[in-house]
Amino acid sequence: MKHITFISLSLLFFSSIAQQNFTISGTIKSASNGEELIGASVYCKALSLGTTANVYGFYSLTLPKGTYEITYSFIGFEDQVKTINVTSNGQYNIELAETANEIGEVIVTGERSDANVKEIEMSVAKMDSKQIKKIPALLGEADVIKSIQLLPGVSTVGEGSTGFNVRGGGIDQNLVILDEAPVFNSSHLLGFFSVFNPDAVKNVTLIKGGIPSEYGGRLSSILDVRMNEGNSKEFEGSGGVGVIFSRLALQGPIKKDKASFLIAGRRSYADILAKPFLRDDLKDSKFYFYDLTAKVNYQINDKNRLFLSGFFGRDVFGSGFFFDWGNATSTLRWNHIFNEKLFLNLSAYYSNYDYKLGVNIPEEPLDNFDWNSKIINYSIKPDFTYFLNNNNTLKFGGQSIYYIFKPADASFTTGGDGSSVTLPEKYAVENAVYLQNEQKIGSRITLQYGIRLSNFAQLGKGEARYYRDTVPGVRKELDRIENYDDNEVIASYINPEPRFSINYSLDEVSSLKGSYNRMAQYLHLISNTVASTPVDIWLPTNNNLKPQLVDQVAIGYFRNLQKNTYETSAEVFYKDFQNQIDYIDNANIFFNQDLDADLLSGDGRAYGLELYVKKVKGQLNGFVSYTLSRSERKVDGINKNEWYATRFDKTHILNVVASYDWTKKWSFSANFVLSSGTPTTFPTSRYEVQGAVVPHNSEESRNNVRIPAYHRLDVSATLNLNPDKTKKWDSELVFSVYNLYARKNPFSIYFQQNEDDRRVTEAIQYSVIGTLVPAISYNFNF
Structure with a gap:
């Protein structure tokens, strides 16, 4: 062959x-x-x-x-x-x-009008900053992550949860990259806002299936966020003043048509506005976030260009009890044109995600607690594109990533006596090479086929702990401990990851597409909460934890209507997961050097139907997306070894997004969200202890009940204060209402004893946002 x-x-x-x-x-x-x-x-x-x-x-x-x-x-x-x-x-x-464009000729897309039909890509959604800013959002602030959650196949556990879920996968199974560098927590304010400043974002691509060979390391999706390069023609700025934060972005030429820069920053000020209204003992409270995005690029000549970009963001919360987390990334890229057929992009990046947790009460200086954790990685990634001829485009390259995991470095002081708990650092390296060809066969068939070969090695220096097999669902016992020298291989895994996609053009306006991809993931997010939090732990594949694997098949029909005014698609998918992590009952994930003994591994499956209709031309445009799907796990030792729904499973999801450019001065937007409730575990019986009733799940079932459905309507109106563009300063006012009819959407339901009668058990529904949230923001460009 x-x-x-x-x-x-x-x-x-x-x-x-x-x-x-x-x-x-x-x-x-x-x-x-x-x-x-x-x-x-x-x-x-x-x-x-x-x-x-x-x-x-x-x-x-x-x-x-x-x-x-x-x-x-x-x-x-x-x-x-x-x-x-x-x-x-x-x-x-x-x-x-x-x-x-005049009113009535508005176009909301950033690519060729028939790309969704003609291109090989399927299970892919693209947005630019203009589209993102049209979608109503919480407190009137445009948001990348909230926008993609409206797309088919994408969901979230609920308001106030970080990240997003794609086609039945966990939030850790999405590779989120900003100018090539991974972002391990993409949320500010515990999930209400994303870390991506829309004024700095150029293009956002979400790939849910048919993932090209150049990407790897996650099972469910790739969210590729690319920053603006910076205006190389003239100086310009943009920004906004909102209810909760303000932002400013500046860009311009360092040397016209040769070098340019971009710098963008945001800072929330809820802590400053609230300070006059706080009690004296809360005056020192901190609750804010900020981020800074910067980029420079230099056109050396027609064949060489350099880019240097960076991101730094942080969230800080606390008053006595403090909690903060943040991302820091930097990317150096070199574009080189060898000749008219061969193109190179060489990237090197650094990424650091860390979080801190602690207690520091001035009134009790002898008692405090500090905990730090982080994951650091360094990478180099050469990507070549070779335009063999008009019918064959080859892509090949590789990547090497070096990881440093610091799971816990904690210190305690009680009554002035100090102690510390530090879990040993963990080291790993991930390498991959890939080859892919996109081939056109005649006028109707386009193929994309390739393979990615990945290798992951757990490295010393340090100890590796080994455990005896036990009954599934019971903590494993320690068998032995072995010590390893610097860079000595403790465990190693190799996985071939084949990829294949096909586009068969039925006619000028419709096509059938199909894809298959295998993905391997060597990182595990360890969380036993309802929704993942910034203090969840990232662990590498090791001698006890095998790499996660998934095989995904998708088939879709794509058709454009009325001269590409409407884009429609219908896709079905099936995903088969291996080595999915779950936990024994009462697992302890913090400060536990034997955490591997509390983890279970099993299989998963997800399948569904995604329907999508998008109107991209005219004064009224928007989209409707509907997803019918299931996400399930089967792990020995849980739910009597039978299939059970994952915590993020949602059977039905309907999203409707619309925007209307009424005049040059006024435009209106709205979105409606309706979804099934997520599964949760309810007790099936109860018993009494000294007169108090204790709920109990006697059937050992997992996620046996679904909470009520979620639905919400958001609206916004934008007033353009300079509709004729007669001034250098262009500005607008955005009026918005989040959760217009004040729906009390349940985030979770838990049980507790009645305060007056301990024999009575009450079910308590918790809603994160249970009222309407009006806002006004001012945006400007100059």
């Missing part, structure tokens, strides 16, 4: 030489700010040949010798037609001017 593939590629190569073909290539950018236009279209009508720019704006198109009109286009920009005499390979860098 390898020989056949090699011979085929060789024939294609020599055939192109014999036909005297030449290649035109270059980058496509916005004329107004110099930003690369991801997915811009390049088309030769005379030969019915075309291509699209990659995520760095680079394109390559091979043509026979001759003179052709080449059309460069991107939605929201004016087409540019360039006559090129193709007699040799040539570089043509293009800048497209933005169109001035």
Whole structure:
């Protein structure tokens, strides 16, 4: 088979030489700010040949010798037609001017109008900052994570929970990357806001299935967030003043058309506004968050470009009892064009997620507690793209990641006597190589096939603990402890991860797509709470914990209507999980050096139907998404060894999002959310102890009851204060109401004894936001 593939590629190569073909290539950018236009279209009508720019704006198109009109286009920009005499390979860098759309011609998309039908991608959703800012959000603040939670196949446990769930996977099974660097906690304020500043975000891509070979390390999805490069033409700024935080972003050229910068920051001020109203003993309370995003890029020449970006964000809460967490990332990227066919992006990044927990009461200086934990990783990642010819695009490369885990470093002081508990640091390395080809066969079939080979090794220095097998559901006993030297391999795993996708074009407006991918994940998020919290523990695969695996199959039908005004799709998927983590009853996840003994491993499955209709043109636009799905686990020792619903399983999810540009001055938006309640575990019996009733689950069932359904309506109105764009300062007022009809959505239901009669057990419903939340915010650009 390898020989056949090699011979085929060789024939294609020599055939192109014999036909005297030449290649035109270059980058496509916005004329107004110099930003690369991801997915811009390049088309030769005379030969019915075309291509699209990659995520760095680079394109390559091979043509026979001759003179052709080449059309460069991107939605929201004016087409540019360039006559090129193709007699040799040539570089043509293009800048497209933005169109001035009138009311009634509004387009809300950032790629070619039929991309959802023609492209190989399926189970993929893309948004830019303009789309995100149209969606009503809590306190009127546009938010990346809240926006993607409205897409089919995406859900969350509830308000006030961090992260998101995709197609039946846990929140740790989503790889969230900001300019290539992973972000381990993407939430501010315990899940109410994301860490991504919309003023700094250029493009957001969520990949739920058919995941390309260049991505790895997580089972369920890839959330690829790319920052603006910085305006290389002129200085500009944007920002806003809201109820809970303010933001400011500045960007401009360091050297026009050569180098540029971007810096964006946010800071909440609820603590400052509330301080005058607090009791004296709470005056020193801290509850705020902030983040800073920065980026510079330098165009060395037509073939080389450097990017340096960074993010730093933190949340701080506490008064005596304190709790804070934060992310820090930095990325250095080098884009290099070897020739008209070969492109390189080389990335190196650093990522640090840490959190702290403690007690420090001034009135009791002899008693305090401090706990620190973090996960650090360093990585280098070369990615090559080789445009073999118009029908074959090869991608290949690799990645190496070095991990440092610091699970707990704690100190205690009681009555002035101090002690400490420190769990040993853990080290690991993850390596991967991949190869992928996107191939067009005739005018109807496009294939994307490849493989990723990953390896993970747990490393010394340190000890490894080994446990005896026991009855499932019972804590394992320690068998032995072995010590390892620096960088000595304690445990190692290798996993091949094949990927395959197909697009069969039925006609000009519809297509069938299918995909299969296997993913391996070597990190585990250890949490035994209803919703994950910032202090949950990340652990590496080791001698006791095997890597998580998933096989996913998806099939979809895609169709556009009324000249690409409406995009529709229907997808079904099935996912088979292996080595999923759960816990024995009463597991202790904190300060437990024998945590592995409390963990159980089992299988999972998720399956469902996703329907999506999106209107992208006209004054009224938006989308409707519906998901019908199940997410289940089967772990020996839990639920009598039978399948049970996961905590984040939601059978039905309906989202409706609409925006209406009434005039140049006024626009309106609304979204409605309806979903099944999540499963929870209720007692099935009770017993009495000294007159008090204790609830008990005598059937040993897990997640045996579903809480009531969740639904919510949000609305917003935007007043453009400079609709004719006659001033350099452009501003708007956004009026919004979150949870318009004040629905008390249940986050959880728990049980307690009645204070007056301990023999009576009460069910208590807890709602995070049980009322409407009005807000006004002021946004500006200059």
